[in-house]
Amino acid sequence: MAETINSLEDLGTAAPVANAAPTYTQKLDDQGRAYATGKRKDAVARVWIKPGNGKVTVNGKDYVAYFARPVLQMILQQPIVAADRVDQYDVVVTVAGGGLSGQAGAVRHGISQALTHFEPELRSVLKKGGFLTRDSRVVERKKYGRAKARRSFQFSKR
Template identity: 65%
Template sequence: MAERKSLADLGQAMGVASATGSASAAAAAPVKPKLDAQGRAYATGRRKDATSRVWVKRGKGKITINGKPIETYFARSVLRMLVQQPLVTVNRATEIDIDCTVSGGGLSGQAGAVRHGLARALTYFEPELRSALKKAGFLTRDPRMVERKKYGHPKARRSFQFSKR
């Protein structure tokens, strides 16, 4: 009986395709972009109680949120930076136009929802960007939510002041 040097040799002897062979076959077939009739990619993003719908298309880097430019809608520079992080990560800040609608939550949650939706839309628009966005953590939905208020308490964990007498 012949001696096997690796798992690939054993797989070939058993008639099973090796894992590296199937991975290279998957890499050979590129993932196609998911675009609509206007050449846009669409995705939904969520953060806290906010939900955003994001459309991405080729352009000059214009970002509109609920029909307003980003500078008007997100007046704080930190929120604008948060929204633009996926574009800066993949060096597409001046090549892609973004149109989105966002509702629910506060401004911080809305900025996070737009960032999540933008990252997902970019992966549909250009699938080769997925690894860079995934590594940066933009494709993961942040699950943290506000804790609910409990019965008999003024807030979620706050108790009424104790009185001895």
């Protein structure tokens, strides 16, 4: 029960309020799925997670067929393996924009966010692995008077 403080003398006897860590709650839609958006470079991934047997679908295809390179498949699985939740969730992803590498990073970011929405206690594990941080590196824009973003035109003395 909270104490009421009537004067400044009561302030010295009041119990200190502990700065508790923020508590995160489970965020599910009406179908029992957790939703999150992942981003990397120009790619944006919309991710839905629900309990299942570990099936990962990207744009209507199996993730092995969509991301043919083993490195991209490994990037996609990193947050699930780090959280030790292999074969426990079905993941449905729609991803657009950028190239395959950026899309794989966006899906990884989205899966990590969705896992924290489904199981808030996984946040510390995923945060420690660096999966919740959006990789903000994007291609630098081309400037006028330049050949590319920073490259100058070739100098000609004559």
